[in-house]
Amino acid sequence: MLACEPGATVSSAALPSPPPALLAARARDPYPYFAWLRRHAPLHTDRRPGRPTVCQVSRYADVRALLTDARLSKDPVRVPGYIAGPAGLNRHLVHADPPDHTRLRALVNTAFIPRRIAELEPFIADTAGRLLDRLEHRTHVDVIADFAAPLTFRMICAVLGIPPQLDNAQTRDTLMATIAPAPGHDPARVDHALHALLDTLIGGKRTGSAPGGTDLLGALVRASDESGAMSEEELRSTAYLLLLVGHDTTMNLIGNGTLALLHHPDQAARLTTPDLAPRLAATAVEELLRYDSPVRDATFRCATETITLHGQTIERGDIVSLLIGSANRDEAAFPDADRLDLTRAPNDHLAFGYGAHFCIGASLARLEGALALPLLLRRLGPVALAKPAEELPWRPARVMRGLAVLPVVRH
Numbered sequence: 023m024l025a026c027e028p029g030a031t032v033s034s035a036a037l038p039s040p041p042p043a044l045l046a047a048r049a050r051d052p053y054p055y056f057a058w059l060r061r062h063a064p065l066h067t068d069r070r071p072g073r074p075t076v077c078q079v080s081r082y083a084d085v086r087a088l089l090t091d092a093r094l095s096k097d098p099v100r101v102p103g104y105i106a107g108p109a110g111l112n113r114h115l116v117h118a119d120p121p122d123h124t125r126l127r128a129l130v131n132t133a134f135i136p137r138r139i140a141e142l143e144p145f146i147a148d149t150a151g152r153l154l155d156r157l158e159h160r161t162h163v164d165v166i167a168d169f170a171a172p173l174t175f176r177m178i179c180a181v182l183g184i185p186p187q188l189d190n191a192q193t194r195d196t197l198m199a200t201i202a203p204a205p206g207h208d209p210a211r212v213d214h215a216l217h218a219l220l221d222t223l224i225g226g227k228r229t230g231s232a233p234g235g236t237d238l239l240g241a242l243v244r245a246s247d248e249s250g251a252m253s254e255e256e257l258r259s260t261a262y263l264l265l266l267v268g269h270d271t272t273m274n275l276i277g278n279g280t281l282a283l284l285h286h287p288d289q290a291a292r293l294t295t296p297d298l299a300p301r302l303a304a305t306a307v308e309e310l311l312r313y314d315s316p317v318r319d320a321t322f323r324c325a326t327e328t329i330t331l332h333g334q335t336i337e338r339g340d341i342v343s344l345l346i347g348s349a350n351r352d353e354a355a356f357p358d359a360d361r362l363d364l365t366r367a368p369n370d371h372l373a374f375g376y377g378a379h380f381c382i383g384a385s386l387a388r389l390e391g392a393l394a395l396p397l398l399l400r401r402l403g404p405v406a407l408a409k410p411a412e413e414l415p416w417r418p419a420r421v422m423r424g425l426a427v428l429p430v431v432r433h
């Protein structure tokens with residue numbers, strides 16, 4: 023059953039359009055637009071000739087219900103051409119329905135169980151500490167390039183078993199170019215560079231990986247070569263997916279989280295107080311995930327049959343965009359939803375999704391956030407934004423929300 027509270031139904035007769043000012047500001051600050059949608063158009067349908075129809079869903083209860091609704095498919099083959107992505111790299115678990123999804127998820131899942139992730143704690147703390155050592159004498163720091171990007175990429179490389187010589191900014195740029203291309207980029211070159219990288223990574227496992235090795239990429243290569251549990255296309259797609267989302271999302275958590283804390287110095291101070299920090303870190307990370315969600319919209323879904331919501335219909339074949347960032351600011355689910363409260367409990371946010379596609383990397387992301395954010399704030403000391411918040415560049419992306427740079431200056 024979809025949530026459709028009595029009295030909250032919106033008449034389909036005269037559906038309002040969002041105010042242009044809210045639309046224009048959306049890339050920088052989507053929250054006023056989301057609040058407008060929740061209030062006036064909880065199912066907002068954009069139908070244009072020659073394009074797939076996109077239905078945006080903005081209320082918490084609806085987003086949560088639809089995240090587990092079997093009438094929505096995750097297979098983009100149903101809407102040809104909608105997911106552009108790099109050629110030949112679309113057959114992974116984010117874009118799969120059962121039974122393929124169940125099979126692919128099981129192959130990846132074992133590497134991310136909380137017990138195995140907890141073993142990474144000393145490595146995360148040590149890597150974060152070393153990155154911060156390098157910034158000790160700098161007055162100007164870019165939290166993204168100098169800290170969040172290298173830290174989060176190193177961790178997903180460690181899980182996958184990527185050799186240190188390939189764990190670098192060039193590899194990161196090759197991946198990021200596929201979702202946020204630089205102006206004037208050539209898509210064919212981006213694709214070529216990515217496939218060359220995957221050839222090196224997967225080829226390296228085929229020739230050099232020790233039998234019985236514990237790294238995830240080695241295990242996936244064996245699953246493909248020895249038991250045939252995944253095809254070559256699935257193997258390449260999965261390697262690409264994990265490298266990208268294992269990094270981009272957690273980088274956004276650290277970037278968006280740091281920005282939120284800079285706007286709330288009292289709460290940031292509590293997170294750096296030695297006897298408060300360890301207890302506060304866990305709830306703080308949940309609240310920062312809720313407050314400015316790194317994955318703003320859920321990934322691709324389309325309707326396989328007609329769905330009625332708030333008196334309107336989602337037609338078969340329509341794309342359904344579940345606005346996680348909006349759901350997480352819904353007053354109906356979170357009292358005083360626009361207020362950051364690092365002690366908030368309960369906090370049933372949807373920042374990691376919900377249901378069968380719930381984030382596989384949630385334990386890793388939570389651990390990285392809980393270790394990195396207090397350490398970063400403590401080691402940076404008193405800092406301020408180096409440019410006005412309104413001028414910070416947000417990376418253009420279909421579902422993610424993250425800063426391109428976060429420049430701060432030490433007092």
Ligand code: HEM
Pocket residue numbers: 115116117127178263264265267268269271272275311315316317319320321322346372373374375376378379380381382383384386387
């Ligand atoms: C703060 C960091 C992260 C956030 C906010 C986040 C968020 C999400 C969300 C919202 C989904 C569900 C998407 C949907 O249903 O449409 C998801 C799925 C997924 N995430 Fe994360 N994620 C994070 C970190 C990671 C990390 C570190 C990894 C490690 C590789 C990862 C791997 C995945 C995978 C593989 C899926 C697909 C699961 C499936 O389809 O069954 N994520 N994530």
